[in-house]
Amino acid sequence: MDLELQGANARHPAARAGSVPALHGVSLRVAAGEQLAVIGPSGSGKTTLLHVLGAALPPQTGQLRLSGQDPWVLPRAALQRLRGQLFLAPQVPPLPPRQRVVTAVLAGRLPAQSLLSSLRSLLYPSDIPAAFSALEQFDLGDKLFERVDRLSGGERQRVGLARALLAPARLWLVDEPLSSLDPARAQQALNALTAGARERGVTLVTTLHQVDAALAHFPRIVGLRDGEVAFDLPAGQVTPERLARLYMQHEDELTGAAPSFATSVAQAADEVPEPVVMHCR
């Protein structure tokens, strides 16, 4: 799926009315089957950009076109159908703790399934081999029937990524896929994602904190700073000077290890919702 974003301003729905928009005047054109990485310091608007591209967040001004179609003029049912062709993976893996891995992975298929067949799949998983081979790409085949809350933070993140391989999507938008992975797993996960996207002819946009990994795996790099596109270049032309300018005053993120979200991910998943007060009357 090709996409085109023109002069988009956007702000998180929870942001205060007067605050500076997270994105301003961002234009981006991605051809079908292209793979690109968005890099930039924390708070530069990478996640907001993914949400705008994934038709999760309407731009305040400017226009988004997915395969030439503006999603925000569609009626809601048609918008939901279009969203079925998108796969937006948040940074924190969106997995219910008490669910089994096989169910969590097969949930990627939901947009292509009828309600009845998705319910049947809850009774008996509809395509165990497909779930297994998707997990195997991330070296998690043995966890197929484990429960999500028995997995480590890094394993959960990879389960969330494996879901992409089953989604009926033409565009993958992956937010920080490596945030809780060690270097070897990160390498493997990026290989699985890029190869899987190439195999399926899927367009792949990821945000990344690991500049080296971005330069090594992606042919095209978009640098985002303060909500604006600082550069949009083939990976070969991204010089250390450009990177230094992009991460000015955030040098620790460029040189040091990327901030680890592993602990916060694990905490978020372990957090038990507040007990609801049970009163008889």
Place this chain on the structure above:
Amino acid sequence: MNAANPTNPTNPALTPPADRDPAWWPRVFWCSAALVLLWPLMVATEFKPWVLLEASSLRVSGRFIGSFFPPALDAEFLTLVARDTWRTVAIATAGITLAWVIAVPLTLLSTRVLSISALSGRMATLPFVARQAVRWLLIVLRSVPELVWALIFVRVVGLGPTSGVLAIALTYGGMLGKVYAEILESGEPLATQTLLRNGSGRMQAFFYALLPGSSAELVSYTVYRWECAIRSSVVLGFVGAGGLGQQLDNAMKMFNGGEVATLLLVFMALVALADRVSALLRKGLA
């Protein structure tokens, strides 16, 4: 020592910290305000607990409680109790099942997390109005106490367990619907939002993300409600809806302390049983 730093008296970092807790007076004020507000409530309810300790009251309650021993344990009464226990459990179970049937669709209609339009900004007008309407319906259902519903149904369908079942179903349907929706909304919404954003239907998102996230809380609340329904069916028995409540009503009117004691022991056993069931189910789902 009275001027710690005479050369720079305005530097805020060097002024000594206040030696009194600034929250003290507000605390005193709100505590006294609460007491002053409570006083008229005590007067309105004629709350005079010392009446209990007067000699005549002590004599009356002493005689009644004394007649609890020994509890009535003759075979004829016990068979009666067994039959009515079974009937009470049946009223509570049938009532809670019917309440569940009422509550589930209303919950699904009123849960905000399952709104597709609220994913990207504000909820659209029509879904918002529909959700509000369902919430009002739930309020109407649960704001009428089951005792009142029972009195209505006793007139319509006559004396007997049916009116108890219907009364529990309506009131508890309203309660279950409200609390189910609150449980679903208090959970972690990310999994549900992600599925909806990726194009799943609302029901698919419910079954694959929202339900597994809150199933233990939902089950334990439902079992707790079943326990409440058992207690409530006792009260309904007083107005002729059958079951243990009717026996208790008879025993109280006849001042038969032994029977009252047996019936109360059976209630305690039932509540303890509900407690165990809830604990087991929670353990199974945790």
